[in-house]
Amino acid sequence: MATRATTGLNSYLCDKQQPMNLVSVGTVAFDSIETPFGKQERVIGGAATYISLAASYYIPQSGLISVIGDDFPKDVLQEMEKRGINQEGLQIKQGEKSFFWSGKYHYDMNARDTLDTQLNVLADFKPVVPESYQGCDFLMLGNLDPAVQLSVLEQLRERPRLVVLDTMNFWMDIALDKLKEVLKKVDVLTINDEEARQLSEEYSLVKAARKIMEMGPRYLIIKKGEHGALLFHEDRAFFAPALPLEEVVDPTGAGDTFAGGFIGYLAGARNISFDNMKRAIVVGSAMASFTCEKFGPERLMELDRETIDRRVQEFVDLVDFDIELVGA
């Protein structure tokens, strides 16, 4: 794979010698999912899967750090490789099983119950950063044990330009100290509103954001699922709604898709200004809305930039208004 081209809107050339612009860490896994609208067994899942796929629409090449068993379908890996997702950092454990999660969504799909979690290969995952990933500008630490996230950060000889970390209440419950340690070293944290309240012990999201930004991250993104996303930085705030969808079939992976679209857009533009972060949030939201339309990453894998741009335009229209203010 010295140089390589794919067809269509995602076509690009990628050069292995060029340092990786984006590296993503997270699970690559199977999910069994039940929503009010259906049920599917062992679909492709995992945070890093969604992150890498989403980012691939905006960057020609990215590195993946994860672990799977030998039960993970080869054709999916090939498909990911075709999309520029380099797998030198992906450990394949022979004779072992990939991480498995099973969950059931409530009628209100903002809440779900975990039915089963089988760590399998994840139980003793020691991430190894390949030499070719050194010097990456953008690092996405997907939701995972904070010790694993920290280990990757520490293996990078040069600190990336932008480090984004996603986590969840589970790690706040069982590994808060380690999480706080890694938080000190990241630029952007993405969590949901409940988690922001839990981490900060503040009800007001404005106060919560202020407290969390004192823990390390200079940027906080609060993901509110079907209610949109908020970006905080210093005294500034930006809100992007979620698009009201005709069909919401399965929200699994929407948050990871959002993160992947967000960091992919920034990495593609090589621009981390606040204005560009706002755009990246709108792009991430648009991409996440696609993920909800089918089970697993199926819909996410069918896209092209034109389709994504049309949805971004819907976001633009959705919030567009003009008002004359006399007193402001």
Add this chain to the structure above:
Amino acid sequence: MATRATTGLNSYLCDKQQPMNLVSVGTVAFDSIETPFGKQERVIGGAATYISLAASYYIPQSGLISVIGDDFPKDVLQEMEKRGINQEGLQIKQGEKSFFWSGKYHYDMNARDTLDTQLNVLADFKPVVPESYQGCDFLMLGNLDPAVQLSVLEQLRERPRLVVLDTMNFWMDIALDKLKEVLKKVDVLTINDEEARQLSEEYSLVKAARKIMEMGPRYLIIKKGEHGALLFHEDRAFFAPALPLEEVVDPTGAGDTFAGGFIGYLAGARNISFDNMKRAIVVGSAMASFTCEKFGPERLMELDRETIDRRVQEFVDLVDFDIELVGA
């Protein structure tokens, strides 16, 4: 009260002979409220109280249709009158008690439990539309028994230019037929997302909106509390976020304040285009955010147009972004 002037930004002249531009129907009541941030007994409450007060910042005069006992403080009525809230349609029942509601908010203030409801004067409320309210252009049917809402509509000899109806799940549970009857006669319905799903039996808010707009209202506003508000009309949608607040003390009345700001803005501008409705939603959201900052209508009564405009500007800034789309 032939002509009358108040001072400051709300100054106006109002002429009793001129037909009422806006008439509001709803409760005027006492609330005892407990939130995670405090507790207050018997504060001034009621849908029509919040609606009229909010609207008073945008229109010089409005009519109020409601009922109270002789326990309701005279100075509050005088204060409302000073703000141009005409009380010819307000029945005061001697020897009886005003409607009383008591509730407790969860830590997540989007949910609350009703602890006590004493209908009192509301039990056999027969609204009477005063002659001076005939010919009003804007009618706000606040949350109340749909039979009362319908009775007011039927007493108006001329149909108002715009009729807005607010309701809640309680009436869907116990008076669905009557509610559906009145829905056929209104232009705008305001409910929350759960109620939209209950009324339409659709999970997707897009599908829910479509179904509800077939029931009568040409416009649907879905109020999502701290998550903002959605406006649907034909195939168009508009979303206004809620401002992330530093202090959220008591959300009681926020929905009514929103409705009052919305219809007040429209009535003041005498413009019911979709573009103006979008502005009205932003204004309603801004006003509702003030109501949450203190218990009862206290904060709502302290405002002026300059203060409201500054908050509207925060909304403008919160959602402002620019993005270049190649494919759209």
